[in-house]
Amino acid sequence: MLALWLLVFITGLAVGSFLNVCIYRLPLGQSLVTPPSHCPKCNHRLGAGELVPVLSYLMLRGKCRCCGARISPRYPVVELATGLAFVLLVMVFGWQIKTLGYLILFCGLLTASLIDWDHQIIPDQISLLLVGAGLILQALQSTGTLINGIIGGLLGGGLLLVLAVLSKGGMGGGDIKLVTGIGVFLGWQLLLVSLFLSFIIGSLLSGIWILIKRQGLKTAVPFGPFLSLGAIITLFYGEQILNWYLNCF
Ligand SMILES: [Zn+2]
Incomplete structure (x- = not known):
């Protein structure tokens, strides 16, 4: 073993x-x-x-x-x-097939995060690969997971598009495509958990960053690493977080 x-x-x-x-x-x-x-x-x-x-x-x-x-x-x-x-x-x-999907998602997210960190871009190849591989792997599992993946991708891309318009460029096209990929792998419920975690982690860490640097956020903070971190935590604890949240009502 x-x-x-x-x-x-x-x-x-x-x-x-x-x-x-x-x-x-x-x-x-x-x-x-x-x-x-x-x-x-x-x-x-x-x-x-x-x-x-x-x-x-x-x-x-x-x-x-x-x-x-x-x-x-x-x-x-x-x-x-x-x-x-x-x-x-x-x-x-x-x-199982789901695990293979999670391995691919992890690799894509790690790569996208570090490239975003270095260059403030998320290459389209990574997001497209995630969307494509995600759809194939969901289809291999069942029609239900495929539909959930498609809804997750559309919801993720849609929400980020709205945020990009509202934030007037604070969120980029790269982020929209990456979250579409995350949504395809996670399905719509876990995608929401993942985005929620990303925004909490993102605001906490940028807050600390501003305090340490004692200057405003004039430079754009790459959001890819936060989106990825939220998604990776969701892979492991998403179900528990979702159940805990649903039990609160
Ligand atoms: Zn050398």
């Missing part, structure tokens, strides 16, 4: 390593396949040993073997987070 979980964890690490490539290259419009991974400073092409997730970072002590340029600790953190998420999601939801 341990060997199985180790395999799930290693698969997650490897997928996380690919997500790092997407996070770096997608916003720059570069191919995800060519050229092979290299140091962005000195172009030194990474050997097999330097491509091993997490371990290579530790062995190289966070520096390029060739030129000594610092490698961001975010690379191993993304790999570890993906590995752990894979184990947790499979443990909680078991071996």
Whole structure:
């Protein structure tokens, strides 16, 4: 049994390593396949040993073997987070199609969040992939889940569109498409829980940020990470939160 979980964890690490490539290259419009991974400073092409997730970072002590340029600790953190998420999601939801959907959703959200954080954009490829994969996986489960997914996507996209108009550009087109994808995976009830959590987390953290920086929010805060965090918490605790809320009435 341990060997199985180790395999799930290693698969997650490897997928996380690919997500790092997407996070770096997608916003720059570069191919995800060519050229092979290299140091962005000195172009030194990474050997097999330097491509091993997490371990290579530790062995190289966070520096390029060739030129000594610092490698961001975010690379191993993304790999570890993906590995752990894979184990947790499979443990909680078991071996079923729904779990595969949640794994894809997690990967899409992590990638979108970090790109949004770095560049204040959410590439359309990620949102389109989420909407497409979400619809296919919902259809594979049942007609009911497919309909719930479609309603979730339309509701999410619609609500964010209204917010984008009201906030006069504070919320962007990227956010609208990302939430459409989240809605397709979660269905409409859990989508509402997810948005609620995102706005609570978003306002709390931006409030703290303003206090620390002692300046107004003149610069746009990327909202993708909050939308993603809300959705990921909902994956694990959405049902409980929803039941608790419904029992209050
Ligand atoms: Zn280098």
